[in-house]
Amino acid sequence: MTLDIGVLGYRFMGKAHSNAMARLPMFFPDAPEINREVLVGRDEEALAEAAGRLGFSRTTTDPAEAIQEVDVFYNLGPNFVHPEYSIEALEAGVPVFCEKPLAPTLEGTEAMTEAYREAGVPAGCAFNYRFVPAIRYAKELIEGGEIGEIHHVRGRYLQDWLVDPEAPWSWRNDEELAGSGALGDLGAHTIDLARFLVGGRAGEITEVSGQLRTFVEERPTEDGETREVTVDDAYTAQAEFESGAMGSFEASRFATGHKNDHTIEIEGSKGSIKFSLERLNELEHLSEGSRGFETILVTDPEDPYIDHWWPPGHVIGWEHTFVHENYEFLSAVESGDEFEPSFEDGLATQRVLAAIEGSDASGERVSLD
Template identity: 55%
Template structure:
């Protein structure tokens, strides 16, 4: 059976997910077949151009009407439009893959999770970094006990795309549309990876900063206020006793894709940097120091589907792996993770960091 997919949104995430669906049958031939059926948006002219580029059969400016003819909704638009279309789709047992964060506020995310619990459909949230082969290898080694008991994890995601005060205002600068700034955008990825690797977070202490309080609007002389954080930092304790140190920024001058993770346990640990996505630095007690592993061998996660050993893959391939797992869960009628409960859990950690910033104290999650 061919599944009909509808995309709500055609920006960066729309391109990433459409590219993944196009590549999927070529490299993962056992994946379910998916038809890029309908592209959903507001502006007909822009939709027509995007549909032609991304390979969709038709366009639709009314998301409710689009639900009549799809099996899967990919909700890839701005955070503020996640809740209603997603809930409506799940109420009709239409599968949903929604980009993170699930909603501007936790109440909206909880509404989505409640709809997912009542639905017969599969609901997943787009934490694509789980599908980096190097991090999948780190998870495999961690679960096998090769690093011993986890003591500490450090995660950072530093970007500089708004480091210049003259960089233009975007919807991500509006708390009503996005819910938070760097914390909910890049910080959510770090928090999810940490919870996936180690487990639940017990309490946090955090700080938020907004360095540029107004930004120019594109195509005019006016400015708009920035109501989200430019960067965050936080300390966390996990339910298993481990410590976490997290930071994220969109104003880190000279940084572009500084998504880094370090984990240390009683027997060893690992280091990962997205700017060297195919590498994992690993240390165990049997080693003299960190060993660089090029994660391209056939026995590494997902890599038997790609190129010969030593030939690297990129960021866009994480979405191919994500689609493979999500669509396979649909075909096999099994659960999928990260699901909406995961999305809500990350929301609660984000909320606790925001509350800590306001109160100046440790907050229980």
């Protein structure tokens, strides 16, 4: 069976996922056969150019038309288009893969998740950092008891692309369109990764205290005017996990000198792990009785996903995480199995984001119970 794929969005994430789909038959021969059937967007001229470049058979400016004619629907557009078309696809029984955060608001995310529960088909949320081999290896160490009882979880995601006050306004600066700024754009990844690594009920966050900050209140537009920035440029949060572990999280799009610095550290009673996205092939591990961290190059054939790629030491990159992610999702669609991270994971993360916003607004600690 060949799965016909429809994709809404052809810029950043559209390119990342299209590249992954093209790589699947080369490196994952047991992946489902797919046909990049239709690319969806608003600008017909730009859409036609992108379809040819990304390998799609045709285009349409009507998402509803695409949904009716495909086996799988990828919603990779801006946050504000996620709820309507994802719900429409799920109500038609079409599996959905949606970029994070699932929606600009908690209410929209709840509606999407309810549609997923009723549809009975896979619906994935695009937390691609779960599919980094070093992260998978870290998960194995934690589940194997190598670091013992978890005490601390620290995560940060730092970028600097908005430091310049003359950087242009975009939909990512608008609360109605994006929902939040650094919190949802970057913090969602960190919160999900923390939940994934700690695992199970122990990994659920029960309380948060958060602070949001906007450094530049207005930005220039293409027409020479300015528009108000209505989202956060940075956030920090303290958290408590169901297990009793303490968490601290931060993200900023104003962290001068940091391009895509996503790090997570977990300290336990027997050892610790440290990971940085800017050193994607490495995991630092402190084992019980050791005096220092060991840097592990996660590129051996027995490491997660690596047997599909290159000989040991021949590193992989950011784009490979999308190949792994698409392989797992499309395999779940073909088999009818569950896929994780699902919309349930997207909702769990969104609840934490909403609680952090609520804490900033009220100045009080917020319980997620």
